Amino acid sequence: MTLLSLDVLYVIAGLMLTFVAARSARNFTHRHCIGTTSFWGALAVIFIFGNLLPAVVVGAILVWLAVLAAAKQVDAPSEPPVSAEKRSAAADRLGNRIFIPALAIPATAVLSTLIVTWIPLGKVQLFDPKNPTLAALGFGAIVALVLGLCITRSRPVIALNEGSRLIHTIGWALLLPQLLAALGGIFAKAGLGKVIADVVETAFPTQYPFVAVAVYCLGMALFTICLGNAFAAFPVITLGIGLPIVVHRHGGNPAIMAALGMLSGYCGTLLTPMAANFNLVPAILLELRDQNAVIKAQAPIAVVLLLANILILYLCVFRF
Amino acid sequence: MIYLNLIGILVIAVGFACRINTLLVVTVAGILTGLVSGMSLYEVLELFGKLFVENRYMTLAVVLITPVIGLLERNGLRERAEALIRRARGATAGTVIRYYCAIRQISAALGINIGGHAGAVRPIVAPMAEGAAHAKHGALPTKTTEAIRAHAAAAENVGNFFGEDVFIAVGAVLLMKGFFDTQKITVSVWSLALWGIPTAITAFALMAWRTRVLDRRISREVGVANEERKEEPT
Numbered sequence: 436m437t438l439l440s441l442d443v444l445y446v447i448a449g450l451m452l453t454f455v456a457a458r459s460a461r462n463f464t465h466r467h468c469i470g471t472t473s474f475w476g477a478l479a480v481i482f483i484f485g486n487l488l489p490a491v492v493v494g495a496i497l498v499w500l501a502v503l504a505a506a507k508q509v510d511a512p513s514e515p516p517v518s519a520e521k522r523s524a525a526a527d528r529l530g531n532r533i534f535i536p537a538l539a540i541p542a543t544a545v546l547s548t549l550i551v552t553w554i555p556l557g558k559v560q561l562f563d564p565k566n567p568t569l570a571a572l573g574f575g576a577i578v579a580l581v582l583g584l585c586i587t588r589s590r591p592v593i594a595l596n597e598g599s600r601l602i603h604t605i606g607w608a609l610l611l612p613q614l615l616a617a618l619g620g621i622f623a624k625a626g627l628g629k630v631i632a633d634v635v636e637t638a639f640p641t642q643y644p645f646v647a648v649a650v651y652c653l654g655m656a657l658f659t660i661c662l663g664n665a666f667a668a669f670p671v672i673t674l675g676i677g678l679p680i681v682v683h684r685h686g687g688n689p690a691i692m693a694a695l696g697m698l699s700g701y702c703g704t705l706l707t708p709m710a711a712n713f714n715l716v717p718a719i720l721l722e723l724r725d726q727n728a729v730i731k732a733q734a735p736i737a738v739v740l741l742l743a744n745i746l747i748l749y750l751c752v753f754r755f
Numbered sequence: 756m757i758y759l760n761l762i763g764i765l766v767i768a769v770g771f772a773c774r775i776n777t778l779l780v781v782t783v784a785g786i787l788t789g790l791v792s793g794m795s796l797y798e799v800l801e802l803f804g805k806l807f808v809e810n811r812y813m814t815l816a817v818v819l820i821t822p823v824i825g826l827l828e829r830n831g832l833r834e835r836a837e838a839l840i841r842r843a844r845g846a847t848a849g850t851v852i853r854y855y856c857a858i859r860q861i862s863a864a865l866g867i868n869i870g871g872h873a874g875a876v877r878p879i880v881a882p883m884a885e886g887a888a889h890a891k892h893g894a895l896p897t898k899t900t901e902a903i904r905a906h907a908a909a910a911e912n913v914g915n916f917f918g919e920d921v922f923i924a925v926g927a928v929l930l931m932k933g934f935f936d937t938q939k940i941t942v943s944v945w946s947l948a949l950w951g952i953p954t955a956i957t958a959f960a961l962m963a964w965r966t967r968v969l970d971r972r973i974s975r976e977v978g979v980a981n982e983e984r985k986e987e988p989t
Contacts, residue, residue: 519834589826
């Protein structure tokens with residue numbers, strides 16, 4: 436028996452998303468009320484009933500969500516924010532105690548994962564055995580919420596309101612990692628990895644482990660520079676270079692490879708104007724005459740860090 | 756024509772370059788890739804739906820964490836973080852930026868998202884760094900001011916990117932986990948997060964080096980500007 440399975444957490448998250456949809460529906464001043472409500476409502480349905488719905492229906496809903504987002508029908512309803520004075524007053528009253536609930540999330544996740552691993556509870560399991568860490572994290576979020584409500588002496592509905600305000604602010608981008616992982620799965624099924632691996636193997640002497648590692652990291656960085664997004668580059672380059680060459684051919688550790696590959700992608704993000712949110716928008720925000728000034732400040736860090744990543748990966752991936 | 760399979764990558768590259776909505780670009784890329792590799796539209800949608808449902812846990816963590824983070828923000832989480840950053844008063848521009856980068860990186864590694872270009876760099880970090888340089892050197896040339904601001908923005912990006920990856924519940928780590936799950940390879944989120952630490956430390960060391968260079972550059976540029984000003988009247 437599992438006390439806190441991922442399915443339970445999916446339902447809780449689905450209910451939260453239903454609340455987000457309802458917040459938009461009840462706000463009559465919201466211009467894109469219908470689009471926004473149906474976006475979060477449909478997502479709530481996928482969370483709560485994901486395993487029961489036919490997969491093709493979920494696929495069709497996904498297309499609908501993408502169309503809604505592209506038609507700019509999903510945005511945050513305007514709500515008066517809490518005044519700065521009120522927040523400052525609360526900050527002064529609570530002092531550093533405000534950090535306790537925030538730190539409780541990782542602390543609970545780490546502790547409960549360790550405890551669950553070391554203490555057998557017989558047939559009753561606290562967390563989903565397939566994914567104990569994520570279940571522990573969900574548990575951490577709930578513990579932190581209770582702590583937060585006690586420390587701030589707030590009613591639970593305030594937390595729900597603030598949470599849905601945050602989700603509205605994040606908007607459709609919330610789905611991006613999940614969708615990109617699904618895209619990676621489709622790429623894999625279509626045999627994309629094989630095509631890229633063939634091209635790379637004819638172009639570089641990948642029989643040398645160092646070359647394989649360097650091509651993977653540089654590939655992540657270059658592809659991220661082109662796409663402006665390391666998350667989008669990850670499935671393509673890992674499927675094409677990382678898995679077939681570094682892991683399968685040379686026997687590298689997939690976790691180490693992926694972690695450093697992603698971080699090499701981030702070095703690319705530091706270098707590209709395609710990542711406008713991180714590099715161009717701040718230049719405008721800070722009123723800089725040179726719109727590439729932020730990239731220029733980051734370039735020495737990005738280049739040295741990329742080389743460091745290649746070195747760390749080469750030294751560790753075949754050893755651990 | 757095996758290269759036809761690469762059409763998805765082309766769609767992503769063109770779509771991102773034209774700034775078309777990312778959600779739409781990714782969906783279209785997936786469907787087209789499936790179609791050219793011989794699946795029917797029904798099969799592609801079915802596969803997409805199945806993979807999306809399997810990967811729900813990526814969004815799960817964010818959704819579950821938002822209520823408590825929202826609650827804390829309402830009660831002055833950012834204001835308190837600001838107060839911590841302001842303790843670096845009286846330092847050089849480089850120290851202020853380095854200190855911010857450290858706080859940003861550590862908090863991101865613990866899963867707390869404070870900061871941001873609009874939320875912290877423009878209102879707090881950049882003015883404090885400029886203020887520190889001004890207090891030490893007097894009037895600053897425009898290009899020096901701009902270099903300080905650009906480095907403040909760089910500290911935000913470096914701290915954010917290379918701190919976040921150490922936390923297990925964020926997009927990056929979960930994306931990697933989800934990717935390996937679809938490939939039937941078992942990888943623990945802990946090892947993915949822990950292997951981000953060497954790079955995180957290196958990134959901070961590099962930021963520390965750049966902020967020292969910045970401090971030297973400020974002294975030099977102010978010196979040159981003062982020389983020029985002295986020569987002008989004659």
